[in-house]
Amino acid sequence: MGNITLHTLTALKQAGKKFAVLTAYDACFSHLISTAGVEVMLVGDSLGMVLQGNDSTLPVTVEEMAYHTAAVKAGNQGSMIMADLPFMSYGTPEQAMDSAAALMSAGAHIIKLEGAAWLDETITLLAERGVPVCAHLGLTPQAVNVLGGYKVQGRENNAAKQMIEDAVRLEQAGAAMLLLECVPSLLAGEITKAVDIPVIGIGAGAETDAQVLVMHDMLGITPGRSPKFVKNFMTDSGDIAGAFEAYADEVKAGTFPGTEHGFE
Ligand code: KIV
Numbered sequence: 001m002g003n004i005t006l007h008t009l010t011a012l013k014q015a016g017k018k019f020a021v022l023t024a025y026d027a028c029f030s031h032l033i034s035t036a037g038v039e040v041m042l043v044g045d046s047l048g049m050v051l052q053g054n055d056s057t058l059p060v061t062v063e064e065m066a067y068h069t070a071a072v073k074a075g076n077q078g079s080m081i082m083a084d085l086p087f088m089s090y091g092t093p094e095q096a097m098d099s100a101a102a103l104m105s106a107g108a109h110i111i112k113l114e115g116a117a118w119l120d121e122t123i124t125l126l127a128e129r130g131v132p133v134c135a136h137l138g139l140t141p142q143a144v145n146v147l148g149g150y151k152v153q154g155r156e157n158n159a160a161k162q163m164i165e166d167a168v169r170l171e172q173a174g175a176a177m178l179l180l181e182c183v184p185s186l187l188a189g190e191i192t193k194a195v196d197i198p199v200i201g202i203g204a205g206a207e208t209d210a211q212v213l214v215m216h217d218m219l220g221i222t223p224g225r226s227p228k229f230v231k232n233f234m235t236d237s238g239d240i241a242g243a244f245e246a247y248a249d250e251v252k253a254g255t256f257p258g259t260e261h262g263f264e
Pocket residue numbers: 023042043044045046047084179181202212214
């Protein structure tokens with residue numbers, strides 16, 4: 001696959017080809033995932049839930065994110081590594097610079113942060129200083145207490161219009177990628193067309209340029225009921241490596257997600 005860069009991903013979007021993103025938190029899984037044809041590994045702050053057992057991502061610290069990013073870097077075989085800035089680690093542009101520096105030094109190639117208009121200046125400053133940024137819109141789990149739960153976002157006309165405007169403005173501010181979580185499939189398709197940067201979706205239908213899932217969810221080992229947008233790739237695969245390969249193949253072939261995994 002060669003070393004994946006932003007240039008690779010933008011070229012895939014321009015060619016109308018899909019790419020795969022999967023969360024990773026340690027060296028062993030990083031090795032398996034990056035040899036399975038997955039272009040981007042996300043060291044997600046979802047680790048606060050799937051590794052630490054918390055009921056939200058809020059307790060995760062920059063130090064913990066840096067620890068797991070370094071572990072993922074150690075196992076990586078050429079995928080791009082994206083790392084989440086955790087809750088309240090980018091409340092001001094100055095905090096964002098320090099937090100991003102810690103994750104980039106640990107091995108991230110791009111950082112992800114959640115939010116819209118208030119992040120314009122931060123994104124511009126980070127990009128100018130050599131830190132590519134993926135902006136996360138839609139359901140932003142760090143704001144679960146404001147949103148009142150893990151709910152689909154952008155269903156009302158005003159909210160949908162606002163999300164399209166936010167996406168375009170974040171691109172203008174310097175975002176290198178966008179991630180849309182739990183957004184109606186039609187809206188996610190519109191946003192994907194409205195911007196030139198690659199758009200990754202989770203619970204956002206089949207029209208985005210890429211898909212991401214939390215590794216534990218797609219292996220079927222997360223306790224409790226799976227969200228609608230998750231497919232268990234272990235069911236038809238002989239082993240974990242096979243599940244990662246099947247996921248990458250299905251994303252690229254456009255067979256995952258199906259309409260049943262999306263929201264109206
Ligand atoms: O933290 C994470 O794993 C994420 C994905 C759910 C997109 O942000």
